[in-house]
Amino acid sequence: MTDTVISIERLCVEFDGAHVLEDVNVQIHAGDVIALLGPNGSGKSTLIRAILGLQPLDHGRITLFGTPLRRFKQWQRIALVPQRLPGASSIPVSVWETVLSGAISPRTRWRPFSRAEKNAAIQALHDVDLWDRRHSRLDTLSGGQQRRVLVARALASNADVIMMDEPTAGLDAANVAALARLLGELKAKGRTIIVVTHEIDAIESLVTRAIVLAPSEHHSVQYDGPPPVPNTFAHDHHHHHDAVIDEAPPVIGMEP
Amino acid sequence: MTMIWDFDFMRRALLAAALVGLIAPLIGVFLVQRRLALLGDGMGHVALTGVGLAFLLGTAPIPTAMATAALGAFLIEFIRYRSRTAGDVALALLFYGGIAGGVLFASLAPGRASSSLNSYLFGSLSTVASGDLWALGALVVTVLLILLFFGRELFAVSLDPDIAQVQGIKVRAMSTLMAILAAIVVVVGMRVVGLLLVSAIMIVPVAAAQQVTRSFRATAALAVVIGVIASVTGLVGSFYVEAPPGPAIVIIALACFAILAIVAVPIRRRRREHS
Numbered sequence: 001m002t003d004t005v006i007s008i009e010r011l012c013v014e015f016d017g018a019h020v021l022e023d024v025n026v027q028i029h030a031g032d033v034i035a036l037l038g039p040n041g042s043g044k045s046t047l048i049r050a051i052l053g054l055q056p057l058d059h060g061r062i063t064l065f066g067t068p069l070r071r072f073k074q075w076q077r078i079a080l081v082p083q084r085l086p087g088a089s090s091i092p093v094s095v096w097e098t099v100l101s102g103a104i105s106p107r108t109r110w111r112p113f114s115r116a117e118k119n120a121a122i123q124a125l126h127d128v129d130l131w132d133r134r135h136s137r138l139d140t141l142s143g144g145q146q147r148r149v150l151v152a153r154a155l156a157s158n159a160d161v162i163m164m165d166e167p168t169a170g171l172d173a174a175n176v177a178a179l180a181r182l183l184g185e186l187k188a189k190g191r192t193i194i195v196v197t198h199e200i201d202a203i204e205s206l207v208t209r210a211i212v213l214a215p216s217e218h219h220s221v222q223y224d225g226p227p228p229v230p231n232t233f234a235h236d237h238h239h240h241h242d243a244v245i246d247e248a249p250p251v252i253g254m255e256p
Numbered sequence: 257m258t259m260i261w262d263f264d265f266m267r268r269a270l271l272a273a274a275l276v277g278l279i280a281p282l283i284g285v286f287l288v289q290r291r292l293a294l295l296g297d298g299m300g301h302v303a304l305t306g307v308g309l310a311f312l313l314g315t316a317p318i319p320t321a322m323a324t325a326a327l328g329a330f331l332i333e334f335i336r337y338r339s340r341t342a343g344d345v346a347l348a349l350l351f352y353g354g355i356a357g358g359v360l361f362a363s364l365a366p367g368r369a370s371s372s373l374n375s376y377l378f379g380s381l382s383t384v385a386s387g388d389l390w391a392l393g394a395l396v397v398t399v400l401l402i403l404l405f406f407g408r409e410l411f412a413v414s415l416d417p418d419i420a421q422v423q424g425i426k427v428r429a430m431s432t433l434m435a436i437l438a439a440i441v442v443v444v445g446m447r448v449v450g451l452l453l454v455s456a457i458m459i460v461p462v463a464a465a466q467q468v469t470r471s472f473r474a475t476a477a478l479a480v481v482i483g484v485i486a487s488v489t490g491l492v493g494s495f496y497v498e499a500p501p502g503p504a505i506v507i508i509a510l511a512c513f514a515i516l517a518i519v520a521v522p523i524r525r526r527r528r529e530h531s
Contacts, residue, residue, distance in 0.1 A: 075424035087415040091289040094471035104412045137470045
């Protein structure tokens with residue numbers, strides 16, 4: 001439990017002079033299941049993008065598996081579950097192709113997919129209970145099913161660290177439950193999981209650590225510890241989210 | 257058909273058309289997925305400057321156009337990367353420059369160069385020399401080898417560039433590779449289909465195929481079938497009606513699109529009932 005997989009020190013990120021992330025110091029250890037919480041604009045997605053090298057840093061440093069981000073090469077150890085794939089709506093892409101694409105990497109350029117890689121994709125599709133839909137066009141599946149396909153895609157990559165961007169946003173109760181069950185299995189396998197979310201309730205029992213971000217002049221991290229999040233930090237967005245759930249079902253794909 | 261096969265120039269033109277029909281949709285499928293359907297169009301315009309330059313300098317058109325189009329590919333990717341907002345205006349400028357440069361250089365060239373520019377704009381049955389065929393063959397083999405090794409990475413980038421980068425894929429290098437592949441297709445297609453319509457043979461077969469397919473691989477395969485059918489029958493048709501082949505090929509590809517649009521309705525309905 002003490003292996004540090006992601007180390008973030010004094011991280012600052014600015015957009016056009018606005019401080020999105022201020023002085024973030026977080027150590028993430030192997031086996032952690034982290035809920036990254038905070039209202040819109042608090043920098044949750046920016047933090048994830050920074051960890052993945054998609055967002056330039058203004059200050060601070062990030063280390064992945066002991067290697068500085070700039071020199072990190074073992075990207076197969078990290079997988080991101082996005083909310084959707086922008087390219088999957090213009091040309092038909094099958095569920096199977098989507099899941100198997102998790103195994104694509106420059107390392108495998110000179111050979112076809114191995115038996116092991118295909119088996120991992122097959123297993124992943126069974127894990128998310130969508131094996132029967134493997135030949136379907138991805139964009140003909142429901143929002144919840146598509147999200148499960150993207151989770152399967154991350155599973156097929158056999159990564160040690162799995163990051164999920166708002167995995168439960170817009171899902172119905174059944175799909176949220178399926179996702180929570182899947183997270184439980186991943187946790188049991190010792191994977192490190194980081195879930196960006198507005199809503200911790202569905203997965204609270206699995207979460208080992210909650211990190212709450214908020215816009216701030218000094219420190220973006222408002223709380224970093226085991227759940228439940230103390231009310232002083234959770235108050236605002238909890239109420240906001242309850243309102244969304246009660247009054248109108250969220251629409252898939254609306255979150256930025 | 258025996259009549260057509262009797263002419264050496266028609267045999268060469270048919271082979272060249274089949275090669276274009278084969279590789280153009282294979283590149284087009286990535287362009288459509290990345291929403292870059294017009295990239296091939298622009299590349300054709302840039303290649304025209306190469307043709308004009310070849311007339312002016314007396315060099316061979318295919319290598320000169322290839323060099324210009326490849327340079328254009330780098331420029332386009334550079335512009336797209338550098339200026340997110342003004343990107344399409346910058347691209348438009350490059351494309352206008354391509355056509356203007358081509359026509360200008362060709363009219364400055366000695367002899368009847370500017371009148372033969374027409375055959376590069378809309379394609380021609382009689383301009384494929386046997387040396388050209390070897391050059392086209394080499395370019396097609398190059399494209400197929402690149403796709404064999406880099407196809408999966410190009411696919412990942414076109415699904416989601418951010419995710420692809422997290423998979424360790426060099427996204428910018430792949431984007432540039434994509435633009436260069438489009439440039440090669442433009443040059444392969446310029447003799448038979450012509451530079452103004454060559455991008456249609458990249459895009460229309462893909463647009464037609466994706467109406468009835470369910471996977472990327474099947475879309476690419478069906479698009480290639482449509483591409484080859486349209487290129488070959490369009491070429492044969494243009495021989496009989498004595499029209500330039502480019503427009504004939506594109507009209508047949510569009511007809512394939514229309515037919516598949518009609519066929520797609522019952523297919524989709526049945527699939528919905530199935531799932």
